[in-house]
Amino acid sequence: MKKIVNKQSNAKHCFVCGVDNAIGLHASFFETDRNEVVALFTPTSNHQGYPVRLHGGVAASILDEAIGRAIQIDAPDTWGVTAQLSLSYKKPLPCDTQLRAVGRITKQNRLLYEGTGEIYTPDGEVAISAKAKYVKMSIKNISEDFIHDDWQVYPDINDPTQVDID
Numbered sequence: 157m158k159k160i161v162n163k164q165s166n167a168k169h170c171f172v173c174g175v176d177n178a179i180g181l182h183a184s185f186f187e188t189d190r191n192e193v194v195a196l197f198t199p200t201s202n203h204q205g206y207p208v209r210l211h212g213g214v215a216a217s218i219l220d221e222a223i224g225r226a227i228q229i230d231a232p233d234t235w236g237v238t239a240q241l242s243l244s245y246k247k248p249l250p251c252d253t254q255l256r257a258v259g260r261i262t263k264q265n266r267l268l269y270e271g272t273g274e275i276y277t278p279d280g281e282v283a284i285s286a287k288a289k290y291v292k293m294s295i296k297n298i299s300e301d302f303i304h305d306d307w308q309v310y311p312d313i314n315d316p317t318q319v320d321i322d
Contacts, residue, residue, distance in 0.1 A: 158194070162187040168306040170183065170186040172197075172221045182255075183218060185228050195222045195257040199245030203251060212284075215275055216241060219286040222259030224273035229261075237268065246305060247283040249275060267292055 164185040166173040174180040183197035195218055204288060205211035224236040249255060259273035275284045 158188040158190055158192065161189050162229075164228065166195070170313070172217050176274050181214070181218060183221065184322045185222065185225050190260075191226070191229055191256050191261045193222050193226045193229065195259070197256060197257070198254045199249070201251055201253045206248075210251060210279070211241075214246060215249065215284050216243055216286070217247075218257045219243065219275060219284065222257040222262075222275040223286060224259070224290055226259045226261045226271055227264070227290070228270055230286075231292075232320065233264045233293050233294065235294065237293050238288060239260060239290040239291050241286060242288070243284055243286045245284050247277055247281060249277065249283050253278050264292075290305045 159206055164187060165185065166175050167267060168174055168176040169180075171180045172184065173183050175182065179202045181197045181199060181203065183195045186194045186196070188194055189276045192247060199214065200208045201208070203214045205213075220238055224238065227234050227236050247303055255275060255278070257273060257275045259271055261269050263270040268289060270287070270289050273286045274282045274286070277283045
């Protein structure tokens with residue numbers, strides 16, 4: 157069984173994790189004792205493609221973020237800029253139900269890292285899998301307008317104790 161060891165920060169306005177983004181996913185990210193990042197999120201009708209089904213592009217966003225954040229488990233000041241993202245869609249995912257995505261690093265060197273991830277159906281089957289490559293960067297090289305007060309651990313609406321993260 158995976159154990160949560162740390163909660164990662166959220167931003168205020170990010171589409172995926174923004175606590176103040178009215179139509180965002182409001183995802184929360186947790187580090188596990190297996191060096192994985194678990195994302196918990198509940199898509200709404202704002203995130204649908206087909207009626208009451210999660211849009212594939214929104215699913216890509218959450219997987220990109222979950223895999224991309226995995227580098228921060230061991231290198232909290234390192235950020236990833238997506239260079240490549242490939243997904244395999246296997247099953248539809250519902251809206252208005254808490255879902256779980258998992259991301260991990262599979263390979264890295266001085267400049268790049270690679271990872272894999274999945275989003276699971278509510279009953280634990282892999283619905284979408286992804287592989288990705290990222291360029292390692294510092295936040296100063298990504299955005300001169302980064303506001304550190306907007307990137308912090310906020311009180312959480314997604315309680316990992318209420319979800320089986322295995």
